[in-house]
Amino acid sequence: MEHWRNYNHITDDKVLKDICYNCGSASVKSTYPFFRRAMYYGKWLCELYGDKGFYFATVARNHIRLIAIAVRKEHRGQGLGKKILFRLLQRLSGAGLDTLTFRTPMNEEAQHFWLKQGAKIMDVKGNDYEMQIKIIKTE
Ligand SMILES: CC(C)(COP(=O)(O)OP(=O)(O)OC[C@H]1O[C@@H](n2cnc3c(N)ncnc32)[C@H](O)[C@@H]1OP(=O)(O)O)[C@@H](O)C(=O)NCCC(=O)NCCS
Secondary structure: OOOOEEEEOOOOHHHHHHHHHHHOOOHHHHHHHHHHHOOOOOOOOEEOOOOOOEEEEEEEEOOEEEEEEEEOOOOOOOOOOHHHHHHHHHHHOOOOOOOOEEEEOOOHHHHHHHHHHEEEEEEEEOOEEEEEEEEOOOO
């Protein structure tokens, strides 16, 4: 059984916060207040996979900007990060877009995850990599 749901600010804020604080990434933890602000502006996408993980992204004209993807520490390494990312890539494709952009600290473990998913380093901004994933349509 799948456990996807769109973020609901009445019931899910605590869950989102809890995952941010228990995913083991200092940068995701510090991003949590941004979600709350971002929700008042512009278009965003956020889905939770049970209480185990989520993605949060904002929608720009020609791409989607991933703000964070996270899986609670105890559920890592079971393919959930990949599953959550693919879910977002499906939405991206469904919106007629092909580019996901994001920024990630050079020194965080998540780099391994991103490189395995085919992400490319586009630029260096301070201590972060500016990265992107492009969907290639084969038909
Ligand atoms: C990054 C993160 C979402 C990955 O989630 P996950 O559920 O553990 O990842 P998966 O089990 O789906 O792993 C997918 C692949 O990445 C690899 N991978 C994941 N984390 C890795 C690590 N730390 N080192 C090496 N490889 C790693 C897995 O081996 C797997 O490889 P495979 O496709 O060959 O089997 C999770 O570690 C996390 O929440 N980290 C903290 C938050 C964060 O840094 N988010 C990214 C910045 S927005």
